Amino acid sequence: MERTLILVKPDAMQRGLAGEIIKRFEQRGLKIIGLKLLRISRELAEKHYAVHREKPFFESLVAYITAAPVVALALEGSDAVTAARATIGATKPSAAAAGSIRGDYGLEIGRNLVHGSDSAENGALEVANFFSEGELCADWARDVDPWVFE
Ligand code: DAT
Numbered sequence: 001m002e003r004t005l006i007l008v009k010p011d012a013m014q015r016g017l018a019g020e021i022i023k024r025f026e027q028r029g030l031k032i033i034g035l036k037l038l039r040i041s042r043e044l045a046e047k048h049y050a051v052h053r054e055k056p057f058f059e060s061l062v063a064y065i066t067a068a069p070v071v072a073l074a075l076e077g078s079d080a081v082t083a084a085r086a087t088i089g090a091t092k093p094s095a096a097a098a099g100s101i102r103g104d105y106g107l108e109i110g111r112n113l114v115h116g117s118d119s120a121e122n123g124a125l126e127v128a129n130f131f132s133e134g135e136l137c138a139d140w141a142r143d144v145d146p147w148v149f150e
């Protein structure tokens, strides 16, 4: 089972889309093992987006992700990273497929509503950056699991 970190970004929070966004991952069958509301600190934002540190958009990216509280979700499932990124849609919302979160609710790259980890390795690292082990319910089994996971 893979883990992925999802962030409902500040624009989605301001627009009242947190429930809608969480619902889509839940309905897909991904298992919620962590969920919280937090205001991302500058320090955590810089760590989370460290790979983009040298990019021209880094400062605006940090300002955006720290501008309002976010909902952080830790999800688990088979192929969770790929599945979640398909549900999220392409980075640039104007080009994201209709039916994806970004394709249904977004237009601009700097207001793309949601984050999802890009590899299984980063999924595990990012979940650990946002949740302590004690904050995760890592071992709960859903009655429906045999009907979601073969
Ligand atoms: P994703 O969020 O789809 O994984 P990413 O990891 O490449 O995309 O980039 C992280 C965020 O940085 C992305 O959600 C929006 C912003 N971003 C990426 N490329 C950008 C660009 N060319 N101009 C402005 N913002 C950009």
Ligand code: MG
Binding pocket: 116, 117, 118
């Ligand atoms: Mg990314």
